[in-house]
Amino acid sequence: MIHSLSLSDVVADHARSRPQVVAVVDGGVRLTYPELDARVSRLAAALAEQGVSGGDRVLWLGQNSHAVLELLLACSRLGAVFCPANWRQAEDELRFVLSDLSPAVVVWEPSDATTALHARPGTSAGAWVQAGAEYERLVASGTPGEFPEVADTEPALALYTAAFAGRPSAALLSSAALLAHATSLLVVRQMEPGFTFLNNGPLFHVGTMMFCLATLQIGGTNVFMPAFDAEELCRLVDAERVTQAFLFGQMIDAVAKANAGGKYDLSSLRFVAHSAEWDGMITVDDSPWCRSKMGGYGQTEVGGMLTFLGLAQGGAGFAGRPSPLVQVRLLGPDGAEVAAGEAGEICARGKTLFSGYFARPDLNAEKSLYGWHHTGDLGRREPDGTITFIGPKLRMIKSGVENIYPAEVERALKSHPAVADAAVIGVPDPAWHQSVKAVVALKPDATVTEDDLIEHVKTVLASYKKPRRVAFVPEIPKRGFTPDYDALDAAHGGGNYPGA
Amino acid sequence: MIHSLSLSDVVADHARSRPQVVAVVDGGVRLTYPELDARVSRLAAALAEQGVSGGDRVLWLGQNSHAVLELLLACSRLGAVFCPANWRQAEDELRFVLSDLSPAVVVWEPSDATTALHARPGTSAGAWVQAGAEYERLVASGTPGEFPEVADTEPALALYTAAFAGRPSAALLSSAALLAHATSLLVVRQMEPGFTFLNNGPLFHVGTMMFCLATLQIGGTNVFMPAFDAEELCRLVDAERVTQAFLFGQMIDAVAKANAGGKYDLSSLRFVAHSAEWDGMITVDDSPWCRSKMGGYGQTEVGGMLTFLGLAQGGAGFAGRPSPLVQVRLLGPDGAEVAAGEAGEICARGKTLFSGYFARPDLNAEKSLYGWHHTGDLGRREPDGTITFIGPKLRMIKSGVENIYPAEVERALKSHPAVADAAVIGVPDPAWHQSVKAVVALKPDATVTEDDLIEHVKTVLASYKKPRRVAFVPEIPKRGFTPDYDALDAAHGGGNYPGA
The missing domain is CATH 2.30.38.10 (Luciferase; Domain 3)
Known part of the structure; x- marks a missing residue:
C-alpha cells in the first residue's frame, strides 16, 4: 500500500497539511479540510453500519451538493463505489439505473420521478436516505473506527455514459485514474493551492466532476450550487472569490448579461476569453487550458480529457x-x-x-x-x-479490402459550401461487398450536382472513399446528434455491413 | 497493461505526437523524438542480444551524455534496470558498486579508476562497452523485434544514495514513480511543451535526473553537457534557447560572472531570482517552484521532492x-x-x-x-x-519514557547567537536510562555559560529535551556533514542508546 494514494488519502492528508483551508462551501455550510475529513469518516462508518462494504454501490439522486463529494470520499474510504446519477431522468430511466446498479444505499432529493420510485415497494433492496435532515442524521450516527486498507486501483466512482444497444453503462473510475486525471488538469490548467472551483455544472457529468477533484487534489475550495443560475453564480463568484466555474458558450453570455451593470466583482475568475464584455469583467487566464479555450478530446471512460489542444x-x-x-x-x-x-x-x-x-x-x-x-x-x-x-465511429463500411468510416466521408462532404448536412451509408455491392452512398441536405438556394460532390470528396480523401451515389434530401433524420443510420439504410437501400 | 505508462511508452508516444520536436542535443548529436525512439529500440534489441532481460542491471560509468537517457529508456523497454553511477568515485568504491549491482552490461568512459577496473580480469561478469564509437556500434547492431510487455511498476532506474552501515545502497525507482514525480514537477514548475532543460548537473543525482525526465514527459528538449562549465553553459543556453539548467548558489554567481559582458543572450532561461546582475540576464519565473526558490524537502527514495515550499x-x-x-x-x-x-x-x-x-x-x-x-x-x-x-534522525536518546532526537536539540542550541556548532549525545543515567548532553563550539570571542544555554533550549523546546550538561569544545568532529557521534560518545561519555 506504500505506493497507493486514494481520494480518501488525499482528504486525510489535507486535514493535516491544510487545517485552516476551507474545503467546501454550500449555502450556509462551510467546512475546513479537518471538518470535511471528520464528516467523511463518520459518514463512512454510518454507511458501513448500513451494510455497505468493498465493491458495494451508493447512489445519489439529486442536485449538486457538498454531500456528493462527501459520499464519494466516504465510499473511497470504504472501498465502495459512488454513483451520482442524472436525477432529471424519467422514472423508467431511473428504474433502469436502480436495477442495473443495485445500490446498497440511495441518497435522494424529491422530484416527481424519485418520489414515485421511493414510494413504490420493491424498487430497490437498498436503504433510501433523503438528502437534508435525514442525511445529516446518517452522518451524525457514524462512529469511526478502523477502516479497511483500500488500494487506489479499486473503483471509487461510477458515471453513467455511452449508450450501447440502447442502454447506458456506468463507467467505473478508480481513485488512481481520477487523481491521475486531476493531476493532468493541474498541469494544463496550471492550478495552484487557493484555487476555488464553483460546481455549477452537473456533478453526474465528468466535465464538472474532474475540476471538483482537481480542486480537491491541490487543496483548494469547492463551492457548490444546486444548479446553474446566472445571477446567483455572479453572487457566489464575488463572495467566494471563485477562480473558475463550469461555463461555456451561451452560459457565459448569460452571466455577462446578468452582471451587465457591474453589480458583482468577477475579477477573481481566471478564465477563457469570450467577448469584450466578458473579458472586461474577469481575468483572462494564460494557462494552456484557457489559452486553447479548453480545446481537446475526451470522454468519461478516460476520466475526462484524453488530449489537450x-x-x-x-x-x-x-x-x-x-x-x-x-x-x-x-x-x-x-x-x-x-x-x-x-x-x-x-x-x-x-x-x-x-x-x-x-x-x-x-x-x-x-x-x-x-x-x-x-x-x-x-x-x-x-x-x-x-x-x-x-x-x-459507429459503424464501418467495407468496400473491397478497404475500411471506410462514414464520419470521415461526412466531414469531407460537409466541407463543401453547398452542403448543410450529410450522412453516409453502405449499400450492398455484388463485386465490392459494399459501396459508399451519400445522403445530402443542401443549404437553402444552393445547387450542386452528384458529380460535383463526388469530385469534391476526391480532392479531400483517398479516391476509394468517395461516394458512388448521392441522394439529395431536405433534411437528414437524426437520433440525438448523430444521423439515424437505421432510418437512412431503410430509406436508401443500405445493408451488408461487416460483422452485422 | 491498459493502465500502464512506462518511460518507454512515453518516448514511443512522443515519436507519434511530436515527430518534428528535438528530444536530445549533445554536442553534434541532435535527435528528434522519432529518431530517439528508433535508437532506443535498436539499443534495447542490442542489449537483449547481450543477454540483458527483465530485472538485469546496466551500469553507466561516465560523464553526462545523451547515452544516459537512451540507456534508461532502452532498459525500460526491456524491463531491465539502469544505473548511472558516480564515476568520480575511487577505484575501491566503484568496485563495490560493480560487486553490489552485478551489472550485465557496463558502459564506461575512461578515467583512472574505470580504466584500472576495466583492465583487471574478473572485475565483473558483465560485458564492458566503451562510450563513444563502441557504444555507437552497439546501438547500430540492434535489430528491433517484439519487446516484452513491461508493467510500469517494474524498477527502471537505480540511483546510489544513503549510506547505511558504511555502504551506499541503490534506490530502485519504477517508471510509475519516476513519471509521477515528473508530473509533480510539471505542476509545481508549470512546465509546458517546448521546455528545454540543460543537463549540466550530474545525472547520477536525482536533482538533475528528475528534471531530465519531466522534460521528457512534457515532450521538451534535453540538452546535455558533460560537466558544469560556466562559459560553455552560457553558450548552450543562448544557442538552444534553454528554459532551465541545474543551477544554484555559487554556480549562478559563476555563470553571471562568465556572462558579465553580456556576450550571450540568457533571456530564454526562466529561473529563480538570485542577484541584480543575474535577474537582469534571465527571465525571472513566477511558477511556484521558482517563486519559492526551489524550496522543499526531498530525497532519492521519494523520486526527488516529497514536499514543496x-x-x-x-x-x-x-x-x-x-x-x-x-x-x-x-x-x-x-x-x-x-x-x-x-x-x-x-x-x-x-x-x-x-x-x-x-x-x-x-x-x-x-x-x-x-x-x-x-x-x-x-x-x-x-x-x-x-x-x-x-x-x-540518525539515532534517538531515551530519557525516562521520552524520545529525544539529537537534531532537534542541536537546532535549538544553534539558534543561540553565541553558538557556532553543536552536537547532542545521550549519556547513561541510572534513573532515566539516558540524559541529554550537549557538546558546543562557540563563535570566536563569544561567551556563554552552561546554564545560559540550557535556559535557551528550554525557551524553544519542551523542558525534558534540555541538556543536563554542556561541554565546550573548539570544534565538533564531523563525518561528512553530520557530527561524528561515535567520536563524541567516546570523548564525552555517551552510551546506553535504545536498541543499540
Whole structure:
C-alpha cells in the first residue's frame, strides 16, 4: 500500500497539511479540510453500519451538493463505489439505473420521478436516505473506527455514459485514474493551492466532476450550487472569490448579461476569453487550458480529457496532443496502427483510464481489444503529430479490402459550401461487398450536382472513399446528434455491413 | 497493461505526437523524438542480444551524455534496470558498486579508476562497452523485434544514495514513480511543451535526473553537457534557447560572472531570482517552484521532492506542503503519529515512492515499517499544517519514557547567537536510562555559560529535551556533514542508546 494514494488519502492528508483551508462551501455550510475529513469518516462508518462494504454501490439522486463529494470520499474510504446519477431522468430511466446498479444505499432529493420510485415497494433492496435532515442524521450516527486498507486501483466512482444497444453503462473510475486525471488538469490548467472551483455544472457529468477533484487534489475550495443560475453564480463568484466555474458558450453570455451593470466583482475568475464584455469583467487566464479555450478530446471512460489542444504548440489537429499521463494510438479494425493522415479509432492506454463498465463483461472485452481502450471515436494524425477528432465511429463500411468510416466521408462532404448536412451509408455491392452512398441536405438556394460532390470528396480523401451515389434530401433524420443510420439504410437501400 | 505508462511508452508516444520536436542535443548529436525512439529500440534489441532481460542491471560509468537517457529508456523497454553511477568515485568504491549491482552490461568512459577496473580480469561478469564509437556500434547492431510487455511498476532506474552501515545502497525507482514525480514537477514548475532543460548537473543525482525526465514527459528538449562549465553553459543556453539548467548558489554567481559582458543572450532561461546582475540576464519565473526558490524537502527514495515550499501559501514550515501525489505523516518510533509541533520522523506513501533498495531485504523491511516509507529525517508540523525539516534522525536518546532526537536539540542550541556548532549525545543515567548532553563550539570571542544555554533550549523546546550538561569544545568532529557521534560518545561519555 506504500505506493497507493486514494481520494480518501488525499482528504486525510489535507486535514493535516491544510487545517485552516476551507474545503467546501454550500449555502450556509462551510467546512475546513479537518471538518470535511471528520464528516467523511463518520459518514463512512454510518454507511458501513448500513451494510455497505468493498465493491458495494451508493447512489445519489439529486442536485449538486457538498454531500456528493462527501459520499464519494466516504465510499473511497470504504472501498465502495459512488454513483451520482442524472436525477432529471424519467422514472423508467431511473428504474433502469436502480436495477442495473443495485445500490446498497440511495441518497435522494424529491422530484416527481424519485418520489414515485421511493414510494413504490420493491424498487430497490437498498436503504433510501433523503438528502437534508435525514442525511445529516446518517452522518451524525457514524462512529469511526478502523477502516479497511483500500488500494487506489479499486473503483471509487461510477458515471453513467455511452449508450450501447440502447442502454447506458456506468463507467467505473478508480481513485488512481481520477487523481491521475486531476493531476493532468493541474498541469494544463496550471492550478495552484487557493484555487476555488464553483460546481455549477452537473456533478453526474465528468466535465464538472474532474475540476471538483482537481480542486480537491491541490487543496483548494469547492463551492457548490444546486444548479446553474446566472445571477446567483455572479453572487457566489464575488463572495467566494471563485477562480473558475463550469461555463461555456451561451452560459457565459448569460452571466455577462446578468452582471451587465457591474453589480458583482468577477475579477477573481481566471478564465477563457469570450467577448469584450466578458473579458472586461474577469481575468483572462494564460494557462494552456484557457489559452486553447479548453480545446481537446475526451470522454468519461478516460476520466475526462484524453488530449489537450493546450499541448499542441500550434499544431494543426484541433484535439491537440495526449495528456502527459496517457498514450494514444489510431488503430484499424485489426488492431494495427493506421498510417499518419488516415482515419483510425482513437485508442488509449494510461493512468487516467477507467476500469471498465459496471456489470458489462462482453462490452468490456470489446472495448479493451488488443490491450487498448477503444473510444468508439475516429481520429486522424496530422503530419505534425497532433490529432484531429473526426467523429463517432459507429459503424464501418467495407468496400473491397478497404475500411471506410462514414464520419470521415461526412466531414469531407460537409466541407463543401453547398452542403448543410450529410450522412453516409453502405449499400450492398455484388463485386465490392459494399459501396459508399451519400445522403445530402443542401443549404437553402444552393445547387450542386452528384458529380460535383463526388469530385469534391476526391480532392479531400483517398479516391476509394468517395461516394458512388448521392441522394439529395431536405433534411437528414437524426437520433440525438448523430444521423439515424437505421432510418437512412431503410430509406436508401443500405445493408451488408461487416460483422452485422 | 491498459493502465500502464512506462518511460518507454512515453518516448514511443512522443515519436507519434511530436515527430518534428528535438528530444536530445549533445554536442553534434541532435535527435528528434522519432529518431530517439528508433535508437532506443535498436539499443534495447542490442542489449537483449547481450543477454540483458527483465530485472538485469546496466551500469553507466561516465560523464553526462545523451547515452544516459537512451540507456534508461532502452532498459525500460526491456524491463531491465539502469544505473548511472558516480564515476568520480575511487577505484575501491566503484568496485563495490560493480560487486553490489552485478551489472550485465557496463558502459564506461575512461578515467583512472574505470580504466584500472576495466583492465583487471574478473572485475565483473558483465560485458564492458566503451562510450563513444563502441557504444555507437552497439546501438547500430540492434535489430528491433517484439519487446516484452513491461508493467510500469517494474524498477527502471537505480540511483546510489544513503549510506547505511558504511555502504551506499541503490534506490530502485519504477517508471510509475519516476513519471509521477515528473508530473509533480510539471505542476509545481508549470512546465509546458517546448521546455528545454540543460543537463549540466550530474545525472547520477536525482536533482538533475528528475528534471531530465519531466522534460521528457512534457515532450521538451534535453540538452546535455558533460560537466558544469560556466562559459560553455552560457553558450548552450543562448544557442538552444534553454528554459532551465541545474543551477544554484555559487554556480549562478559563476555563470553571471562568465556572462558579465553580456556576450550571450540568457533571456530564454526562466529561473529563480538570485542577484541584480543575474535577474537582469534571465527571465525571472513566477511558477511556484521558482517563486519559492526551489524550496522543499526531498530525497532519492521519494523520486526527488516529497514536499514543496511552492505549495505552502505563506505557511511557516520551510519544507512547505506535500506533493499532490503523496501523503506525509510524522511518526514516532512506535508508528503512531506525533502531535502537531512535536518532532517525528518524516514518513510517506504515494505515487512517487521508490521500490526499495536493490538487494537489501532487511533494510527495506526497516524503512517500510508500518506500511510507511521512513525517510530517516525528522520534521515538525507547524500549526498551519506546513512542515519544517529538522535534520537527520540518525539515532534517538531515551530519557525516562521520552524520545529525544539529537537534531532537534542541536537546532535549538544553534539558534543561540553565541553558538557556532553543536552536537547532542545521550549519556547513561541510572534513573532515566539516558540524559541529554550537549557538546558546543562557540563563535570566536563569544561567551556563554552552561546554564545560559540550557535556559535557551528550554525557551524553544519542551523542558525534558534540555541538556543536563554542556561541554565546550573548539570544534565538533564531523563525518561528512553530520557530527561524528561515535567520536563524541567516546570523548564525552555517551552510551546506553535504545536498541543499540
